[in-house]
Amino acid sequence: MPDPYTNPDAQAASTIQAMMTRLEERGRHIGFSRMIAKYVANLPKQKPLVVLDLGCGTGVVTRQLDKVLHPDSTLHGADVSSELLKEAARLAGDSRIKWDYLSAGVLPYPDQYFDAIIMHTLLSHVPDPVCILAEARRVLRPDGQLIVFDADHASTTYAQPDYETTRCVDFLLTSAIATHPDICRRLPTLLKQAGYELTAHDAEVISECGKGDYWLSSVQGFSRLIPTLGILTPAEADAWSRHMMESHEDGTFFAAGAFYTFYAKPS
Template sequence: MDPYTNPDSQTDRTQQAMITRLEERGQHAFFQKMIDDYIDSIPSDQPLRALDLGCGTGVVARRLANALHSDSEIHGADISDVLLAKGRRQDLAQGIHWDHIQPGALPYEERSFDVIVMHTLLSHVPNPLSLLQETARVLAPTGQLIVFDADHAGTTYGQESYEAMRRVDHLLTSAVATHPDLCRQMPRYLKAAGLSLNSHRSVILSECGRGDYWLSSVRGFAGILPALNVLSEEEGQQWVDAMHASHDNDTFFASGAFFTFYASHS
């Protein structure tokens, strides 16, 4: 099962690996640039009520607090007490509201938020359409929904054997995301939720020869492989070792695409 669907049910080791990866990824220049790109689309000249839904450790919530009008009300909401606890510790007097929520109906009134961000959330939830419908309920009539996610189904890590590469790619991406093809379904989900897709943005990150962002994701996988339960311990270690070896001898290859969807009420 996708460990991000219920982080609090994971072992302490896995939870720490998840926290480390979320914070490490959030500090990477490539990821920061993609976050800043969509935050720049949010007006900052007036106070807003903003919701970072599925906030994790609060990487995006903190950037919203820094970027939006100083009188804005920022909420970070997540189903995980463990991740929220880290978020609260990272909140350096920014005044973010950290909301522990349950799966299902959101604990907010209708038309509550001017902007809602879902950053790498929808690919992990069991029912993306149901959550989008709830999001539409609490989004203000003139509000903006921003959905950012990875096209996990297309992520690949190069290996010498094509068969081994495709097998491990499929096992890892299917285990780390409940809906690896989420981005490919977003136009349908938004339409079914009564929302209009206004625009989208795509970014491809590929690394050849030497690894950086994708090599750090390999290290992240190494920490949560036991929880994924898709590769044996030996096979998982062999994959991690092979990725590091390819980096060391300049034959590393990895690639993936990220999408940002901008939507509003129809």
């Protein structure tokens, strides 16, 4: 079963709804939105910029950019899913954001058009990240800034009663939800291959011990998606999520995962 985020429009309506709910839910989480705010803070605010949020989904990052960019900035949110873009436009209401329906491998923008391009949890979901990075480089100004944020899915863990179950389910879930669960580990190489210089990076871990919050809502998100991912039987999925809920209730919850932000410029 392919990663549903690779082509959301090909999914059942209930799966698209589950994805939209999850994207908005995690976007509202204080720890997650703080990581977005941190890299957004690196963009200059005193002059107008032309900015692209590529793989914008329901527009969590695009709306955050809209709040802080110079009033004369031009802001594009672009995605391969017309369903997610429709929701993004609805949530943003009347705004300056231009919503573009496209596939990131062939961008309909002139060379050197953008001052900054953001890819927020896009590259872990695309079959060929180097092509997308290279196409983004074409439309990025020579002094422009690329910001790639992604989850190191390969490090995400939801503790179960025994380590074997933990390892097994972690692997199944992260492999089903991301085409490249290890994208962060490969990004220094991929950026170089696509013609960028990596100028800085940042990493954060969201870890929850005793009680769950971010990862508990991720479990709830998975519970809505698991039936369509086809990786666990209903009984296995139920046992997995029940353990996470019960460990939250009795104060023995453990889940953690790392997130990376890469800052790069054309080399």
